[in-house]
Amino acid sequence: MDKNFIGNRITKLRMESGISERELSFRLGKAHNYIYSISSGKILPTMESFLDICDYFGITPSMFFDEQTTEPLLIRDITGKLNGLPAKDLSLLSDILETAEPEHLKSYFEFMDKFRKNHG
Template structure:
């Protein structure tokens, strides 16, 4: 993932959460322009900053870097529900998901 990809991914996930860059920055205890500077490519977070960003977004770092999953929060929610289903229920869920992909 390039720095530009990181910035775009952060903006995407932040927007899906429905929060402004300023509010996210302040909620994380950072200066008001912290997230905006990352999204604009002016700076990059430290490793601990990435963990704080993920914690704020309620996702794992794996979810953040998995760009094939457009909405990791909902994907995780679905996965957690699916873990509790029996085999027949999972078959129905898979069939429904395949139908939605078309």
């Protein structure tokens, strides 16, 4: 993990959420340039502020630091939807993901994307 990870991750989360550095700073109860200072690498957040940032975005600290999770807000939303499914449906979904060929999944997702655009 490089030293710019925290600032870059906050920037990504902020951009995905459509919130400015200034607005996020204010929502966290900080000075107008607080998030800018973190994003630019000038400072690191305190542990309390870091936890407040995670709470604001609705993610856990482990999700924040998981470098393999490139879309933490999307993963959060998907996880929330999965939590409402019964165990048998979760098991079926797991089986599909384990056995499906990547190109078949890609075709399915492309179909669903076109369907959503035409019917959404």
